[in-house]
Amino acid sequence: MLKKRLIFILFYKEGVFCLSRNFRLQEVGDVRWLIDKFNFSQIGNFIDELVILDVSRNKYQNNNEIFTLAVKQIMTNIFVPLSLGGGVINHDKVQNYFDSGADKIVLNSVISKNTNFISSCIEKYGAQAVVGSIDFKREQGEVLTYCDNGENRYLKFDEHLKLFQKLGVGEIMINDIDRDGTGIGFDPMILNSLPELSMPLIICGGAGKPEHFVEALKYREVSAVGTGNLFNFIGNGFEKSRIYISNILDNVRNLES
Amino acid sequence: MIGIIDLGINNIGSLQNALKNLEVNFETIKSKSNLGTFSHLILPGVGSFDSGVDALEKADLFDSLKKLDFANTKILGICLGMQLLCKDSEEGLRKGLGLLDLNVKNLKNLGCNEKIPHVGFNEVSHCEDDGFFKDLVYKKDFYFIHSYGASKRDIKNVKYSSVQYGTIDIISTIKLNNIFATQFHPEKSGILGLKILKEFCTC
Numbered sequence: 001m002l003k004k005r006l007i008f009i010l011f012y013k014e015g016v017f018c019l020s021r022n023f024r025l026q027e028v029g030d031v032r033w034l035i036d037k038f039n040f041s042q043i044g045n046f047i048d049e050l051v052i053l054d055v056s057r058n059k060y061q062n063n064n065e066i067f068t069l070a071v072k073q074i075m076t077n078i079f080v081p082l083s084l085g086g087g088v089i090n091h092d093k094v095q096n097y098f099d100s101g102a103d104k105i106v107l108n109s110v111i112s113k114n115t116n117f118i119s120s121c122i123e124k125y126g127a128q129a130v131v132g133s134i135d136f137k138r139e140q141g142e143v144l145t146y147c148d149n150g151e152n153r154y155l156k157f158d159e160h161l162k163l164f165q166k167l168g169v170g171e172i173m174i175n176d177i178d179r180d181g182t183g184i185g186f187d188p189m190i191l192n193s194l195p196e197l198s199m200p201l202i203i204c205g206g207a208g209k210p211e212h213f214v215e216a217l218k219y220r221e222v223s224a225v226g227t228g229n230l231f232n233f234i235g236n237g238f239e240k241s242r243i244y245i246s247n248i249l250d251n252v253r254n255l256e257s
Numbered sequence: 258m259i260g261i262i263d264l265g266i267n268n269i270g271s272l273q274n275a276l277k278n279l280e281v282n283f284e285t286i287k288s289k290s291n292l293g294t295f296s297h298l299i300l301p302g303v304g305s306f307d308s309g310v311d312a313l314e315k316a317d318l319f320d321s322l323k324k325l326d327f328a329n330t331k332i333l334g335i336c337l338g339m340q341l342l343c344k345d346s347e348e349g350l351r352k353g354l355g356l357l358d359l360n361v362k363n364l365k366n367l368g369c370n371e372k373i374p375h376v377g378f379n380e381v382s383h384c385e386d387d388g389f390f391k392d393l394v395y396k397k398d399f400y401f402i403h404s405y406g407a408s409k410r411d412i413k414n415v416k417y418s419s420v421q422y423g424t425i426d427i428i429s430t431i432k433l434n435n436i437f438a439t440q441f442h443p444e445k446s447g448i449l450g451l452k453i454l455k456e457f458c459t460c
Contacts, residue, residue, distance in 0.1 A: 001379065001380060001421065002371075002375075002376075002377045002378070002379050002422065003377060003378040003379065003380070003398055005377065005378070041278070044447045044448070045447050045448050048377075048378055072270070075270070075271065075274065076274050076277075076278075077274070077278060079271060079274070079275055079278075079444055079445060079446065079447055079448075079450055079451060080400070080445060080446075080447060081400055081402075081445050098268060099268065101268055101270045101271060103402070103445070126374065126404075127374070128374040128376045128402055128404075170374070170376065198372070199372065200372075200376075200377070223377075253378045253398040254380065254396070254397060254398050256447070256448050256449055
């Protein structure tokens with residue numbers, strides 16, 4: 001039985017890891033701070049995957065060396081799958097991310113500009129290596145999606161999901177802009193209206209405590225939960241979450257015993 | 258000495274980090290060298306079967322590995338590395354190293370009714386007593402990412418473990434004397450994966 005996953009998401013901007021709240025970034029600390037506060041050799045037992053997103057202004061540069069160096073520093077002591085994203089608009093960038101240790105790349109805004117590029121990534125690296133990411137918020141009773149760090153309105157939520165499905169990405173990650181970084185939990189309205197997809201779905205935006213992960217993971221449509229909340233899970237927060245989740249759900253990775 | 262075979266087509270960074278973390282000394286092998294001087298070899302791999310065979314040939318390692326006396330050298334194949342140890346694969350036209358008498362097949366052709374690729378942490382549900390993997394893998398979760406695999410049905414003389422995925426059982430580890438293989442990625446499977454690498458390097 002394939003297990004459901006808990007994913008830690010890191011936002012990197014110009015040398016600093018940030019807490020994202022409603023997509024506004026608060027600078028928290030550099031890679032030394034991060035490594036000091038999150039014992040990566042330990043949390044590898046409690047999280048199933050790591051996602052690191054470059055949201056720097058120069059993210060479109062083919063090789064943002066300071067970013068990839070930070071990635072390598074983090075990955076020295078943690079042995080879980082890694083996804084990298086941010087500024088992926090061409091194959092040089094994709095190759096740079098794979099060369100930096102990524103198992104998967106995360107594609108977000110490029111969908112509104114060049115869907116052929118997404119198809120070509122899937123063709124070249126396989127669907128399992130491509131994660132489609134969707135940012136959404138509510139507006140006048142509708143759920144709408146946004147590209148470019150939540151700046152440009154794009155599609156209706158269900159249309160965006162369908163487009164990624166049609167393109168055949170390996171996984172879809174959805175981020176709730178309204179709940180991002182709030183710690184109030186995932187939106188039940190969204191959880192209750194998730195469609196059955198042909199690929200795994202990762203839900204992010206709102207988790208603040210272990211109970212929130214369980215609430216979402218109970219849904220059949222949800223394969224994984226993600227959080228980028230740098231404060232709520234600092235120290236042994238992921239260990240506590242993991243123990244809590246494992247006590248309630250049996251379709252998650254066994255804890256080392 | 259431990260040798261990691263670097264095919265250049267895959268990222269071996271996490272494997273190198275894992276061995277460093279375990280304080281295991283190793284050398285990276287990029288081209289033909291005296292493989293017989295290594296006590297342990299690790300053959301990792303990501304990518305397609307033929308690209309793996311091509312890379313081995315290009316590095317002048319294909320024949321050296323095929324002819325190596327595995328009485329004195331242990332080898333661990335990881336993911337595509339495991340498949341390259343087999344005879345052939347439905348994924349490609351080239352012949353594998355043939356150290357294991359197995360054919361690699363598309364999971365669909367093995368009757369898999371689940372989503373392909375098989376990606377994520379899955380639990381080893383069955384393991385024969387092979388004197389190595391049993392305690393390390395049985396009822397434990399490891400990270401898989403693959404569309405092709407060896408089938409339980411083809412197993413003859415090797416000891417194996419398997420993982421259940423939908424309606425089929427996929428081989429997760431193989432042991433035949435000094436030939437070891439994992440379909441999953443120990444270097445992406447947390448502490449449990451590190452334990453396997455440590456045990457291999459010290460066995």
